[in-house]
Amino acid sequence: MTTATPTEWGRALAAARTVYDVAPLYEAIYLGRGKDYAAEAAEVAALITERNPGARDLLDVGCGPATHLRHLAEVFDRVEGADLAEPMLDHARRRLPGVPFHRADMRDFDLGRRFDAVTSLFSAIGNISGGAELRAALRCLRRHLRPGGVVLVEPWWFTENFVSGHVGGDVVEFEGMTVGRVSHSVRKGSSSHMTVHYVVARPGEGIWHFTDEHIMALFPREEYLAAFREAGLDAELIDLGNGGPGVFVGTAAEPGEVRR
Known part of the structure; x- marks a missing residue:
């Protein structure tokens, strides 16, 4: 896995509007959740x-x-x-x-x-x-x-098996960082709307928080x-x-x- 420097991490996290803007973080979350x-x-x-x-x-x-x-x-x-x-x-x-x-x-x-x-x-x-x-x-x-x-x-x-109102949450450790992810998903018409909050803490640098919205077709x-x-x-x-x-x-x- 490519490792970013602290400065690179800080810049990427400060500018993040979606988790897709910080690819290593995206990957780390799912690896931490046990995705094989x-x-x-x-x-x-x-x-x-x-x-x-x-x-x-x-x-x-x-x-x-x-x-x-x-x-x-x-x-x-x-x-x-x-x-x-x-x-x-x-x-x-x-x-x-x-x-x-x-x-x-x-x-x-x-x-x-x-x-x-x-x-x-x-x-x-x-x-x-x-x-x-x-x-x-x-x-x-x-x-x-x-x-x-x-x-x-x-x-x-x-459509027939999506669970509206589902809440998910995880905390993972990655390259010295602690990452928290909490999500809430609801159905609106023919799509699911998932709101995800990310909190990322890195020693010596601080804490970043951003919110992501995912709209997925059902x-x-x-x-x-x-x-x-x-x-x-x-x-x-x-x-x-x-x-x-x-x-x-x-x-x-x-x-x-x-x-x-």
Whole structure:
């Protein structure tokens, strides 16, 4: 993990408007909460290779600071990442200097090449808004797949199982800092609104506090599946047994094949 100097930490935290502005902090929180990126990446790779044993290259959309991609890079011959948050991409490039990273909006981008596998993990697709954007994002992922390629999408909570009013809280230690995170989530219409407060204390420097707002789209499970079909992807929802919503795994239609 790349370690920032105290001065760099102070500047980044003072300027932070969202946790995505401080990529190492974002990563530290989830590692501190017990998220096992290596195990998750291994499961993703297994789901892909079961369906496409010859898969050699992979694109991760919404890659963040490459916490999954660094492990996927050990399985696939070539990997690339894409994300909309430049601070996340900066951290990813330092972590994997030989890997191409692209600033891209998952709803509409074109890298000019196709891959054997395309992933979008950690509920990145929930950052879109509305059914039209969901369909556009899945079509975009599909355009980057070779025929017979595999797409794997980890959704945000579904409309039918989102718990409005949920409160979460964690305290983690990271590189001499103490980080507190408290969140409250409510449903408003067809989206979830999560307010998150972060308190970061660093010896010799002080305490920083900032508040983050996350608005994530909520869709019924069946709307996801219909959007996959419309994009030319034969998808199924797989329960990973970890209490989460599961992952959608789909394969790209061969030329001339029509999904119904």
